[in-house]
Amino acid sequence: MxxxxxxxxxxxxxxxxxxxxxxxxxxxxxxxxxxxxxxxxxxxxxxxxxxxxxxxxxxxxxxxxxxxxxxxxxxxxxxxxxxxxxxxxxxxxxxxxxxxxxxxxxxxxxxxxxxxxxxxxxxxxxxxxxxxxxxxxxxxxxxxxxxxxxxxxxxxxxxxxxxxxxxxxxxxxxxxxxxxxxxxxxxxxxxxxxxxxxxxxxxxxxxxREGALAAVVHETLGTIRLIRVFNREEEARRRFRAESTASLESGLAAxxxxxxxxxxxxxxxxxxxxxxxxxxxxxxxxxxxxxxxxxxxxxxxxxxxxxxxxxxxxxxxxxxxxxxxxxxxxxxxVGEGVNDLPGAVQARRARGLIEFQNVSFAYEPQHPVLNEINLVVPAGRLTAIVGRTGSGKSTLTSLIPRLYDPTSGRVLIDGEDVRGWTLRSLRAQISVVLQESVLLQASVAENIAYGRTDATFEEIERAARAANAHDFIAAMSEGYDTVLGERGETLSGGQRQRIAIARAIVRNAPIVILDEPLTGLDTTAAAAVVEALNHLMEDKTVIVITHHLSTVRRADHIVVLSGGRIVQQGRHDELVGADGMYRELFQAQFSDVMVSVSK
Ligand SMILES: Nc1ncnc2c1ncn2[C@@H]1O[C@H](COP(=O)(O)OP(=O)(O)O)[C@@H](O)[C@H]1O
Ligand SMILES: [Mg+2]
The missing domain is CATH 1.20.1560.10 (ABC transporter type 1, transmembrane domain)
Structure with a gap:
């Protein structure tokens, strides 16, 4: 419309x-x-x-x-x-x-x-x-x-x-x-x-006109870094002026x-x-x-x-x-939404067995992103998902905390449909670390406690230590009370990831989803983050989306996605020996083939 x-x-x-x-x-x-x-x-x-x-x-x-x-x-x-x-x-x-x-x-x-x-x-x-x-x-x-x-x-x-x-x-x-x-x-x-x-x-x-003007302001503020580095201030100003002039004229006319x-x-x-x-x-x-x-x-x-x-x-x-x-x-x-179903119950702490049964999903009708996914993610193990960009990896994992509901099929945790639980209690079972971690404009301690609001300071600090973050936090001007910039821009990528990992550690949820947590980091930063992840992953059901070879290699189970379908599954040794997508990815995409990171 x-x-x-x-x-x-x-x-x-x-x-x-x-x-x-x-x-x-x-x-x-x-x-x-x-x-x-x-x-x-x-x-x-x-x-x-x-x-x-x-x-x-x-x-x-x-x-x-x-x-x-x-x-x-x-x-x-x-x-x-x-x-x-x-x-x-x-x-x-x-x-x-x-x-x-x-x-x-x-x-x-x-x-x-x-x-x-x-x-x-x-x-x-x-x-x-x-x-x-x-x-x-x-x-x-x-x-x-x-x-x-x-x-x-x-x-x-x-x-x-x-x-x-x-x-x-x-x-x-x-x-x-x-x-x-x-x-x-x-x-x-x-x-x-x-x-x-x-x-x-x-x-x-x-x-x-006013709506258009607001949109321009919002968009340019949201992309201000991009505008600076690409020297597009002039263009932004021109767009703003054009919209502003139009708004002035129509306002005057009215x-x-x-x-x-x-x-x-x-x-x-x-x-x-x-x-x-x-x-x-x-x-x-x-x-x-x-x-x-x-x-x-x-x-x-x-x-x-x-x-x-x-x-x-x-x-x-x-x-x-x-x-x-x-x-x-x-x-x-607007009625669409992921909501508690009538009769939804509180989830108990999950053991962490995750199953996808005939799951299909589309963001827009006519454009299926996931097709008939059948997958068992064993509890307490490390499962890696690999596949090209756009193959549906992030989408697949976003169905677990019900950011979206499948178009058809079911997602089960410990054998129960996730829709049978309240959203709150379901999401409390899950920690997520993304490629671009979002930090709030708040103190470091508050950023970590975002994972669990009732965390004590001791727990926050313990999580930060486990996430390899304590040392650089302690070195900051006000330690744990240092307020981070709106997008955490005062920190390096690796430091931001480690704070996000501390946040996930403090949450202590039985299921951990890591969506390309290492992408974009150099080898040293990646090594520090991998070490932090090791603490987060202890005794948890972990799903990691990554092309970081040493992480994939360690996985108990590897799932290869292509075009929204699972094309291969197994352990590294089996998959790398077989002809197929995994070997292609192994040769072309895995990021740290040359680097060895201690397990
Ligand atoms: N929010 C969205 N709205 C519409 N389409 C999306 C959205 N997010 C991802 N897609 C599409 O879904 C497909 C799978 O995306 P994604 O799950 O992000 O893949 P991956 O994580 O493997 O790179 C892509 O074709 C992408 O364009
Ligand atoms: Mg993705």
């Missing part, structure tokens, strides 16, 4: 979105109801505002002297003016309080729900979606919704209540004069519909369309005021209405246009918020 299509369907589904979000709205019905009552009161006070003037003109100015009851009436009118102002402000304040409290709480809840939801979504979803896009949904889209809910919807309701009340009062005062106002309304409605559509279109373009509309309504309002004044004076002279009534009319007409303008402006804002709401709902509606 293209962005264009998504937007075309959005009109139809704006209501559906609100219905979808009702679970978030319903708990706040009391506050919303109270706000409605308060806003009705506010509108009623607004309606009363020209009346003191009418009373003054029609009653007080008709008397000859300002004494006795006339004086009391004038005092009463003056007090009324003040009282109206005080109460209008009070009601407005209370309504805003209710709406904001409800709106902000709602947004808080919605945002939390989105965040939780994102963490439940499948990795396929996250691979497909740009991070920037998901990020704006959780942050700015939710904010737009809040603004629409707490400000715009309130303004619209208030203005509509006021308009309806005013229409009723005007017709009651003098229906003939009201007809002038009524006659101008269709013109106004036409203009509103036309301009409204245009404002909406412009705003949509604006939003799309604003100016709104302003032109507002100007037109102003002029139209003054034309109607002039007309009402002209006819009204005649009616006053004929004695059909009083001067005070004419004053009420003129003052209402001014408010009429102000309210109308306010309502339209905020309706445009609500329309603008409709797209973000869509996007939020769309995200909430």
């Amino acid at each position: 293209t962005a264009r299509d998504a937007e075309d369907t959005s009109k139809v589904s704006a209501w559906r979105s609100l219905v979808r979000l009702r679970a978030f709205l319903v708990p706040h019905w009391r506050a919303i109801g109270l706000a409605l009552v308060l806003m009705t009161a506010e509108a009623a006070i607004d309606l009363l505002k020209p009346w003191p003037l009418k009373l003054t003109l029609d009653v007080i100015l008709k008397r000859d002297a300002l004494a006795g009851s006339t004086l009391s009436l004038l005092v009463a009118i003056s007090l009324l003016i003040v009282a109206l102002a005080v109460f209008e402000g009070l009601f407005a304040y209370l309504a805003a309080l209710q709406l904001n409290r409800a709106g902000r709480t709602l947004v808080f809840e919605l945002r939390s729900a989105l965040f939780d939801h994102i963490h439940r979504l499948s990795l396929q979803f996250h691979n497909r979606r740009s991070t920037g896009d998901v990020m704006t949904r959780v942050t700015s889209d939710v904010n737009n919704l809040r603004e629409a809910l707490t400000e715009s919807v309130a303004e619209i309701v208030k203005n509509v209540l006021f308009l309806v009340g005013m229409g009723a009062v005007l017709f009651w005062l003098d229906w003939r004069l009201s007809l002038i106002l009524l006659a101008a309304t269709p013109i106004l409605c036409l203009a509103m519909i036309r301009y409204g559509a245009r404002v909406k279109e412009r705003s949509r373009v604006e939003r799309r 604003t100016m369309t709104g302003e032109r509309f507002s100007w037109m309504v102003d002029v139209l309002g003054d034309v109607v005021t002039a007309l009402v004044l002209a006819f009204g004076v005649q009616r006053v002279m004929k004695g059909a209405i009083t001067a005070g009534t004419l004053v009420v009319f003129v003052s209402y007409i001014r408010s009429f246009y102000k309210s109308l303008k306010g309502a339209v402006k905020h309706a445009a804002r609500v329309a603008k918020a409709a797209a973000p709401v869509e996007r939020i709902v769309e995200l909430l509606d």
Whole structure:
């Protein structure tokens, strides 16, 4: 679905979105109801505002002297003016309080729900979606919704209540004069519909531009090293400028369309005021209405246009918020995900026998990555997986902690389907070390304890020693308290791997998955990491993806993958003697054929 299509369907589904979000709205019905009552009161006070003037003109100015009851009436009118102002402000304040409290709480809840939801979504979803896009949904889209809910919807309701009340009062005062106002309304409605559509279109373009801008910023920040080393700053800047300019232009266009509309309504309002004044004076002279009534009319007409303008402006804002709401709902509606099945149980500590039974898997339908894999990984042993890049090695191992679920077939641990266990307890059985270990922007100790949050400092240090990492950590400026850079860039590749291994050691899970932990390291660094791995692998079921010969050679079992199928299995001696993929790899790819690393 293209962005264009998504937007075309959005009109139809704006209501559906609100219905979808009702679970978030319903708990706040009391506050919303109270706000409605308060806003009705506010509108009623607004309606009363020209009346003191009418009373003054029609009653007080008709008397000859300002004494006795006339004086009391004038005092009463003056007090009324003040009282109206005080109460209008009070009601407005209370309504805003209710709406904001409800709106902000709602947004808080919605945002939390989105965040939780994102963490439940499948990795396929996250691979497909740009991070920037998901990020704006959780942050700015939710904010737009809040603004629409707490400000715009309130303004619209208030203005509509006021308009309806005013229409009723005007017709009651003098229906003939009201007809002038009524006659101008269709013109106004036409203009509103036309301009409204245009404002909406412009705003949509604006939003799309902003999304593109956010994506560029996110992408360039994510690849800033690459940009530096390839000298692409200029290009990045150009792209940013281009997007930024486009965003500026579309934003300006949207604003100016709104302003032109507002100007037109102003002029139209003054034309109607002039007309009402002209006819009204005649009616006053004929004695059909009083001067005070004419004053009420003129003052209402001014408010009429102000309210109308306010309502339209905020309706445009609500329309603008409709797209973000869509996007939020769309995200909430993505159902795919690897989740606990109903009835999933806590796994006990596994012995570590892993079986793949007829496992097939595809990231995208039509593009199978794994085909009918049948494999037994013995408990407590070292199993190596070898194969060319893209043969499906990483994918195969990612099915064990259920990063993905197989398209068909089953993955078993100790004879039980992994889907029968809760994700938490399943993943607690597994430690993973990848080629590019991700370190957090946190202290070394916290990075290691990420493997098991309740690890004591002694355990952290013991793990670091076992991972061959203690010495270089101790040599750092603040030892275990040294804060690492965002991507751990202050460390060398080998050091990062050793911290990741310490993290896995501290986790002490019965199953260990190593996905090319040595790739990219020079022989000295690799030797230090191999030594660290030896400690991690003790008494564990280990699956290692590697082309590091001495590691492969040690393996109790070697699996050769090609094109998502297992083409050979066995021990090194058997495989190297046979014709086939393994021998090819042995000759061409194994990285340390020339180097001997002690076992
Ligand atoms: N996240 C993904 N989305 C779509 N396709 C993927 C994804 N990850 C890997 N693939 C594809 O799946 C195949 C196997 O990839 P992978 O398991 O990473 O292979 P290996 O680890 O053996 O190099 C490749 O064709 C790769 O392009
Ligand atoms: Mg891989």
